[in-house]
Amino acid sequence: GENVEQHPSTLSVQEGDSAVIKCTYSDSASNYFPWYKQELGKGPQLIIDIRSNVGEKKDQRIAVTLNKTAKHFSLHITETQPEDSAVYFCAASIGGNSGGGADGLTFGKGTHLIIQP
């Protein structure tokens, strides 16, 4: 099955600096790569996703890049703010394009992002 590796496990950056989190996946059939943010005591919340027919996607201060050849994808957060402090998870999925249904997501183990004031 799919295996997703995520690095680093903890990342501390100064407020206003950029943060980069990297993930690799093993199954070349994976075609959907979401990123989730989880705050303490809450469920994961989607912040951005990318599909395998796209190389880069941006949403204000957040961007995700995908390299299908190398099987890795990255989350970039610019101009970090205190409210960005949280645990971030990458995930991968083969998806339901068979028309018959959907598989679950395979998650990385998470990155604890700490924004230092």
Place this chain on the structure above:
Amino acid sequence: NAGVTQTPKFQVLKTGQSMTLQCAQDMNHNSMYWYRQDPGMGLRLIYYSASEGTTDKGEVPNGYNVSRLNKREFSLRLESAAPSQTSVYFCASSEILTSVGTDTQYFGPGTRLTVL
């Protein structure tokens, strides 16, 4: 529109007891999922239901059963709880866009379960 709701929020069980975790979504999604989250392990898929009337095993199904009661509700049952099942359990739902693959999964707030 509450999204995905889960009950209970917290539960303490003794080894061998049984219980059912409830999940409901009001987004008219076809697919629903159960994950468990353990420290340092990320989220791991227990079971999923691609559509009403179907269920399939995920990565860690042993010790669990599920029921897709209707399109809105998907329950997770522990028949004989063990300390290894101490975890935070998340339910999620998604719509499927077959032309582009798996769509966004929306997560509930979680159930924190402790088995003594």
